[in-house]
Amino acid sequence: MGSSTKGRTVVEVGADGVAIITIINPPVNSLSLDVLYSLKESYELALRRDDVKAIVVTGAKGKFSGGFDITAFGGLQGGKTAALKPGFVSVEILTDTLEGARKPSVAAIDGLALGGGLEVAMSCHARISTSNAQLGLPELQLGVIPGFGGTQRLPRLVGLSKALEMMLTSKPVKGDEAYSLGLVDAIVSPDELVNTARRWALDILERKRPWVASLCKTDKIEPLGEAREILKFARAQARKQAPNLKHPLVCIDVVEEGIVSGPRAGLWKEAEAFQGLLHSDTCKSLVHIFFAQRGTSKVPGITDLGLVPRRINKVAILGGGLMGSGIATALILSNYPVILKEVNEKFLQAGIGRVRANLQSRVKKGKMTQEKFEKTMSLLKGALEYESFRDVDMVIEAVIENVSLKQQIFADLEKYCPPHCILASNTSTIDLNLIGQKTKSNDRIVGAHFFSPAHVMPLLEIVRTQKTSPQVIVDLLDVGKKIKKTPVVVGNCTGFAVNRMFFPYTQAALLLVERGADVYQIDRAITKFGMPMGPFRLCDLVGFGVAIATGTQFVQNFPERTYKSMLIPIMQEDNRAGETTRKGFYVYDDKRKANADPEIKKFIQKARDISGVTVDPKLMKLSDKDIVEMIFFPVVNEACRVFSEGIAVKAADLDIAAVMGMGFPPYRGGIMFWADSLGSKYIHSRLEAWSNMYGGFFKPCAYLAERAAKGAPLVRTLKLFLLHHIFGKLMVNR
Numbered sequence: 001m002g003s004s005t006k007g008r009t010v011v012e013v014g015a016d017g018v019a020i021i022t023i024i025n026p027p028v029n030s031l032s033l034d035v036l037y038s039l040k041e042s043y044e045l046a047l048r049r050d051d052v053k054a055i056v057v058t059g060a061k062g063k064f065s066g067g068f069d070i071t072a073f074g075g076l077q078g079g080k081t082a083a084l085k086p087g088f089v090s091v092e093i094l095t096d097t098l099e100g101a102r103k104p105s106v107a108a109i110d111g112l113a114l115g116g117g118l119e120v121a122m123s124c125h126a127r128i129s130t131s132n133a134q135l136g137l138p139e140l141q142l143g144v145i146p147g148f149g150g151t152q153r154l155p156r157l158v159g160l161s162k163a164l165e166m167m168l169t170s171k172p173v174k175g176d177e178a179y180s181l182g183l184v185d186a187i188v189s190p191d192e193l194v195n196t197a198r199r200w201a202l203d204i205l206e207r208k209r210p211w212v213a214s215l216c217k218t219d220k221i222e223p224l225g226e227a228r229e230i231l232k233f234a235r236a237q238a239r240k241q242a243p244n245l246k247h248p249l250v251c252i253d254v255v256e257e258g259i260v261s262g263p264r265a266g267l268w269k270e271a272e273a274f275q276g277l278l279h280s281d282t283c284k285s286l287v288h289i290f291f292a293q294r295g296t297s298k299v300p301g302i303t304d305l306g307l308v309p310r311r312i313n314k315v316a317i318l319g320g321g322l323m324g325s326g327i328a329t330a331l332i333l334s335n336y337p338v339i340l341k342e343v344n345e346k347f348l349q350a351g352i353g354r355v356r357a358n359l360q361s362r363v364k365k366g367k368m369t370q371e372k373f374e375k376t377m378s379l380l381k382g383a384l385e386y387e388s389f390r391d392v393d394m395v396i397e398a399v400i401e402n403v404s405l406k407q408q409i410f411a412d413l414e415k416y417c418p419p420h421c422i423l424a425s426n427t428s429t430i431d432l433n434l435i436g437q438k439t440k441s442n443d444r445i446v447g448a449h450f451f452s453p454a455h456v457m458p459l460l461e462i463v464r465t466q467k468t469s470p471q472v473i474v475d476l477l478d479v480g481k482k483i484k485k486t487p488v489v490v491g492n493c494t495g496f497a498v499n500r501m502f503f504p505y506t507q508a509a510l511l512l513v514e515r516g517a518d519v520y521q522i523d524r525a526i527t528k529f530g531m532p533m534g535p536f537r538l539c540d541l542v543g544f545g546v547a548i549a550t551g552t553q554f555v556q557n558f559p560e561r562t563y564k565s566m567l568i569p570i571m572q573e574d575n576r577a578g579e580t581t582r583k584g585f586y587v588y589d590d591k592r593k594a595n596a597d598p599e600i601k602k603f604i605q606k607a608r609d610i611s612g613v614t615v616d617p618k619l620m621k622l623s624d625k626d627i628v629e630m631i632f633f634p635v636v637n638e639a640c641r642v643f644s645e646g647i648a649v650k651a652a653d654l655d656i657a658a659v660m661g662m663g664f665p666p667y668r669g670g671i672m673f674w675a676d677s678l679g680s681k682y683i684h685s686r687l688e689a690w691s692n693m694y695g696g697f698f699k700p701c702a703y704l705a706e707r708a709a710k711g712a713p714l715v716r717t718l719k720l721f722l723l724h725h726i727f728g729k730l731m732v733n734r
């Protein structure tokens with residue numbers, strides 16, 4: 001491989017006359033431009049050589065291909081890489097060279113065939129797969145559509161409904177399902193894969209098996225009238241599920257073109273649409289999220305030290321409440337033996353019952369067999385004493401947010417757990433230094449902040465103090481990966497990254513309502529923007545008790561920028577505490593459907609009287625855009641503080657924290673990415689103006705002011721940021 005090339009294919013011709021073309025581009029054999037050119041050359045070579053009778057395409061090291069090289073998107077978008085002629089890959093290489101070849105070819109698929117990878121495989125004349133291989137077209141999760149013929153070939157192989165489902169959900173299918181769908185022609189073990197494929201290719205040549213060009217198949221495509229109905233339904237679903245996204249609709253249009261005007265016309269429409277979507281903001285945002293998510297487990301100064309994660313054989317959890325039982329569920333689901341400790345038998349049984357219910361719901365949904373359920377449950381043991389903690393490697397404390405209780409627990413843990421044991425707390429707000437104050441074990445104390453429900457939500461905030469050892473972080477990152485969480489490593493402060501960024505979200509909403517804005521218009525505007533729910537609906541869901549407890553932490557720690565509204569406490573006094581009491585900002589019917597409640601006007605008036613604020617006519621007729629900005633710019637402001645204080649090392653980590661912890665729409669790229677799309681100057685000027693009108697809550701922080709003054713983006717490159725930090729420290733130390 002030349003030093004400047006990225007990946008290649010190699011050709012090896014066997015004595016049986018079958019040329020094996022292997023894609024080599026670690027780690028996932030992605031299809032870089034170099035790989036694609038090389039694939040074309042390898043095919044041309046195999047077609048030219050008289051000793052080659054048939055062809056097998058496969059991927060090195062048990063992975064067929066993870067699809068088009070996503071790292072190349074940036075270059076194509078920024079014009080640094082010359083744009084490919086539309087149709088160059090889908091028509092010239094895959095259709096004319098591979099599918100149109102006068103020698104048969106078979107794809108031998110192990111590991112994964114995703115996106116462009118599956119599109120290459122579908123251009124071969126047959127596909128052999130292993131049962132565990134993953135096959136899919138997940139391009140829509142990146143804001144584009146399949147661009148190498150997938151929109152045309154997949155419907156012809158598996159039928160329109162299934163193809164649309166696979167593309168619109170981006171969910172791959174396993175080899176076995178692919179076989180039953182007709183996407184692959186046989187399932188074999190990895191050892192037999194290439195040999196079966198080469199035999200299959202020769203059988204095609206000898207007309208013992210059919211020579212199928214997927215693009216010409218018609219048997220799986222529904223008659224036109226029926227197809228139109230399916231497409232209509234898919235469009236309605238896409239509009240409902242993702243009203244802010246255009247590319248799912250483009251995908252459906254492109255599929256339709258192939259059905260109405262023929263696959264060749266479909267290929268051209270696909271090629272043009274792909275080029276257009278590649279340059280969309282949605283694609284740029286989603287590609288950013290793709291890499292940001294993978295970047296969270298790369299922590300400078302921690303994961304680059306060459307430390308190897310230690311084996312965690314057994315975990316203990318303190319507290320079987322909602323959080324503790326959720327964490328226990330997540331751990332046993334990934335085969336960790338768990339001890340769940342409670343203070344008495346009644347609480348213990350309730351905790352174990354919650355874990356059981358979590359697993360049973362998977363059985364009910366058909367996601368788990370009864371046998372697996374029993375096996376998983378057997379990993380959980382209950383305890384009332386610390387005796388069984390003598391051989392645990394990690395403890396996660398998940399008791400109520402009470403500092404002295406936690407201090408006592410950590411002092412006890414130090415006595416009973418082995419000296420190597422990681423002592424983690426699931427606190428969402430309390431300073432970890434305070435929690436560990438009565439111990440000498442601060443190097444192994446760490447925050448493991450899960451989000452509720454812990455066995456479902458994908459984020460794990462790993463909180464390090466200045467004393468937490470890098471080994472402990474590396475260990476916890478590994479556990480996080482094994483239980484399928486996306487970890488974000490952050491520094492220690494009130495609320496850490498997610499809750500700290502999130503607190504202005506509700507605060508801004510309360511401020512606006514007290515000054516005349518409408519509760520329900522705010523929630524509508526925010527959900528239209530793409531949040532799963534608005535701030536008031538969220539308060540109802542979380543419950544007013546929790547909202548008041550966390551709010552108090554922020555009032556105490558950041559008094560200068562906390563908006564002190566009495567609205568929630570006043571409502572709570574009147575026995576409205578959110579969804580659990582069936583009354584909060586909304587009223588809830590038997591089916592838990594939220595309905596607006598005109599009664600809340602009286603509570604708002606009361607809160608207004610206490611704060612002494614008056615209604616501002618301007619805030620009574622805010623546009624949706626104004627609402628989004630007044631709610632989210634304070635969030636951006638806090639994110640800037642979190643970033644500039646070094647609580648998050650990378651701005652991209654905050655993007656992931658916002659998407660996975662707050663439900664910020666990924667297609668807007670996360671909080672900092674979105675802010676930069678609007679510009680620091682604009683955000684600063686808006687905050688400054690509101691700060692003059694409505695007080696310190698909106699005051700832009702120093703970092704935001706500095707970036708705006710320079711007209712610079714909020715996100716500095718990591719290199720510059722680290723230089724700044726190191727240089728700053730040197731200056732302080734002088």
Ligand SMILES: C[C@H](O)CC(=O)SCCNC(=O)CCNC(=O)[C@H](O)C(C)(C)COP(=O)(O)OP(=O)(O)OC[C@H]1O[C@@H](n2cnc3c(N)ncnc32)[C@H](O)[C@@H]1OP(=O)(O)O
Nearest residue numbers: 028030066067068069070071114115116138146147148294
């Ligand atoms: C024209 C075409 O139709 C357009 C396309 O093909 S677009 C691409 C479609 N393909 C995809 O969307 C697949 C994206 N990749 C994935 O879903 C997952 O990475 C995977 C299932 C392939 C592997 O998952 P997993 O084993 O958990 O490893 P994961 O950490 O995600 O990836 C391993 C590395 O491969 C990289 N990678 C994965 N897919 C890649 C791709 N298609 N291009 C470039 N790099 C890729 C990741 O960035 C990561 O790099 P890092 O180690 O430097 O962080």
